Each structure stands twice: as C-alpha cells, then as structure tokens.
Amino acid sequence: MKKPTGNTPFAATLDIRFVGAVQGRYVLPDSGSPTVHSCRTASLSPSSVVIAAAVVGKVGERVVLRLEALGTLNATITQIVPGGFRADLVLDDAGRVHIASQINWLKRRSLRQAGNKREGQRLQPRDPKSHLYVDGQEYECFVIDVSPSGIAVSASLAPPVGTIVDVGGLRGRVVRHMEGGIGIAFDETHEATSLFEALTLRPPANDRAG
Template sequence: MYSFQPAQTQPSQPIAAQQRSFQRVTVNVEGRLMLASHEEYACSAIDMSPGDVRFTCVGRPRVNERVIAYLDHLGRLEGNVISLSDDGFVMSVNATERKREKLAAQLTWIANKHELGLPEDRRHDRLTPRDTLSELELEDGTRYACRIMDLSLSGAAVDLEVRPALGMPVRLGNMRGRVVRHFMEGVAIEFNSVQSREALTAFL
C-alpha cells in the first residue's frame, strides 16, 4: 500500500530540493487555474506530491509566476511555476506543514483507492464534503472524532486514530454502515443503504 515517505532534508536546502524530496504519484484530478493576470483556465493535475504538482493546461504561465488552482476533492492550492512543458507546467505547492500533511493524506487515499477496491468508488461519484470534521460511533457507543476524506451515496473514507474491526457496525453522523477496509490513515465504511443527497446535506 502506498504512503508518502519524504526523504530527509536539511533546513539549509533550497525549497526546490525540499519539494523534490516528496515522491509524486499519478493522479487525474480536474480543476480550475487562475494565473497572475486573473485569467482562468480548466486544468488537470496529472501527477503530484505534497511539494509540487504537474498540470496539463492550455493556459501558459511564465516560470516563477504565482498561480492558484482549485482542484476537485483537494481544494485550493497555490504556488509558483517551476518549469514549463509542451502541454502544461509544474507548480510548487506553497503550504504550511499542517496543510502538507493533509495533502499527503489525501494523495495517499487517491493513490491507494484502486488497491482498496472500495465499492462506492465504482458505484457512485465521490462528493467533496464542506465540513470534514465528524464523529464515528462504534457498536458499543464509543465515539471518536474523525475527518471525512471521501464521501459518496454508498460509503465514506474517514481519517481515524483507531481501527475498528472489519465488519463492525458503525455510525457516521446519522448514517449507519460497517467497516469494509483499513488503510494507513483510517477506515472505509460502506453504508447499510444508499443515501440520498438530501441525507448528506449536513456534510455538503
């Protein structure tokens, strides 16, 4: 199973060297890009790490230009153009350590989703939660704070400190389901029944 293991870097190393210390993973994430001129273009992130991201885009920024990207499931990223290619460019990711940790968790999820084989990944589109903080309740009534990484009408993936047993009944908010997978950051849940979009409005 994939996980980000950044190489050790020294504080004196250039930012570019620290960005390269993260291994990029292949992704296919659509989004919108805004250049320094405020022109907007559709774009696709095709591989990325918590330190940089490679885009395909018809917009042609300049090297060192500051750009802002809004990516599906990943949110807002900003940085500076490192290099150009025939069909796009590579952008650094300017972020706090906490933001990089969150991005690493999201990218880990994307990189592992095929291996996890989550049923909701094939049956229903994933939705982007507006409020990712929630609570997971176990069968014995024990509750744990969690963060929703991924949500669909038939299931969810949550960032959670504990690992309830596979098959254990759980409740996420007002939705009941069972644990179907473990992965590095937490667990995947399959709901007992397909939810309506209205039932997910508390999160969306």
C-alpha cells in the first residue's frame, strides 16, 4: 500500500492527531543500556507522542523510537504518565509535515481495519499493562499481543527459554526471545473472551511461578 508523500500545509499539521495503537520499539540511550523495549502509542501528533510501555526513563531523557510505518524518531521525555510516558518529537518543519501525512494515512488505515477482526488472531488489550511473575518476584510488563495459546511481553528482564512464568493470572513457559520482548506459550489454551480479564489478575503469593 502506498503511503502519502507528505504535502499537507504546515499550518495545519499541529491540528492533526492519531489516537490509537501503533506498535514499536524504543531505547533509552541516556541510561547507558542498549536494551530494546517494546511499546505502542496511545496518541501521536506532529509534535509529541504518548507511549504505553513498562520501562520508562526520566523527564528530560532522550528516547529513540522506531514505530511501525513511521520509522525512527528522536524525542525527549517530558512527562511520566500512568503506564508510560509523553515525549516531544525532535523534528524540523519538514519532518512535522511528513509525520502529519503519515498520521492521516494511519487514520485511514484504522478505519479500514475496524471490524475486520479474525478469530484466533493475536489481540492487543486496550490496557497493555500487566505483571510478570518470575521466581516469586513481580515485575511490571507491557503486553505486545496475546492469543488463546500464548503471549508476547516486554519487561525489564528476559528470563531464559524454558522458565515457567505467570503473566497476570495466566501461566506459561518462555519459548523464545525476540527484539524488545519474550514469547510465552500458555500451559493450556484459554478462551479469547477471558484473556484480557485474566491479565489483570494476580496469582496468590503461594502459587506464583518459581
């Protein structure tokens, strides 16, 4: 699908906003760690972005984002919000015009995809925040996507393949590492309608993985 070329007049760019999820990854170069984390947008404009993520930096810290269909963006964290952070994009006028055209494209794509959900596909919860339990310890995690048979999450650690873990009230085993997260296969298949609620649960302390 051909994307727009970005000829929106600059005067109109600040009024354009996409409210929705764009999948991506990011690094926090000022932290000194090369770790790549997964994320998704909550909202996006030509001047700023709100990111849902489990690992957040500090206000004033640089963040390098790589968002689907948008490419690499440099930004500065301006606010820590529940479940993530807000960042100002570092762009010149031409860059803002280009992002504005991409936002228009994202909005049109979102309308086309609405109602086109296939049974069994990987799902993205409205609230991507959950908790990962490893060896009896609890960590905040970001849910990349989930299906009746497994889940992909991003957290501040990546347990070895084979480790038994809980994500919310769902138990499984780490089956792969990937850039920005880990893949977990559930011990049993779950009904799709119950997955999102299960992600909000916390297993009893005496029944947590590990």
